[in-house]
Amino acid sequence: MTLNPPADSHTASRPATSSAHTSPTPGRPFAVCPVDQPRRYVDDFGDARWVGGFHRHQGIDIFAPEGTRVRAPFDGTASPSSSWAGGLTVRVEGRLGFVYNAHLSRTGKLGRVRAGDVVGYVGNSGDARWGSTHDHFEWHPDAGAAGDSFRYLNAVCKAPAWRAIPHRWLIA
Numbered sequence: 342m343t344l345n346p347p348a349d350s351h352t353a354s355r356p357a358t359s360s361a362h363t364s365p366t367p368g369r370p371f372a373v374c375p376v377d378q379p380r381r382y383v384d385d386f387g388d389a390r391w392v393g394g395f396h397r398h399q400g401i402d403i404f405a406p407e408g409t410r411v412r413a414p415f416d417g418t419a420s421p422s423s424s425w426a427g428g429l430t431v432r433v434e435g436r437l438g439f440v441y442n443a444h445l446s447r448t449g450k451l452g453r454v455r456a457g458d459v460v461g462y463v464g465n466s467g468d469a470r471w472g473s474t475h476d477h478f479e480w481h482p483d484a485g486a487a488g489d490s491f492r493y494l495n496a497v498c499k500a501p502a503w504r505a506i507p508h509r510w511l512i513a
């Protein structure tokens with residue numbers, strides 16, 4: 342009788358090629374961290390919020406100094422908007438869904454963008470005007486309801502963008 346070793350889930354879940362970071366998949370939708378360093382965030386998706394009436398937080402707040410670059414996390418189309426709550430916002434629509442960045446100080450490149458292009462700059466516009474500057478970052482898979490993007494952010498924000506994937510493979 343022989344013992345069958347357990348399946349190596351780490352190896353099984355590893356992307357097959359290094360091109361994985363430019364070809365987003367449902368398990369890894371972002372190729373690039375959406376906010377440059379220095380930045381700080383925790384998983385505050387779903388937290389209770391009262392500004393503008395009680396609601397559950399639909400994004401993750403990535404705190405960074407005013408003017409920090411906000412980048413498209415994947416190839417897509419960037420379009421600006423503005424509202425009382427979100428202030429100046431930029432939405433990037435990609436193949437697997439869209440992201441929504443709010444409270445920006447100004448916009449960057451708009452229209453067709455590649456992953457990593459600067460689409461805006463961190464600020465505190467909208468209902469963040471009395472608070473710290475941050476990017477309110479929402480992820481809408483399949484362009485549906487907002488989802489918790491914390492682990493997807495961790496995959497690309499734990500290290501400088503160009504090192505994120507090799508580093509993750511190293512520790513996987």
Ligand SMILES: [Zn+2]
Binds near residue numbers: 400402477
């Ligand atoms: Zn927020």
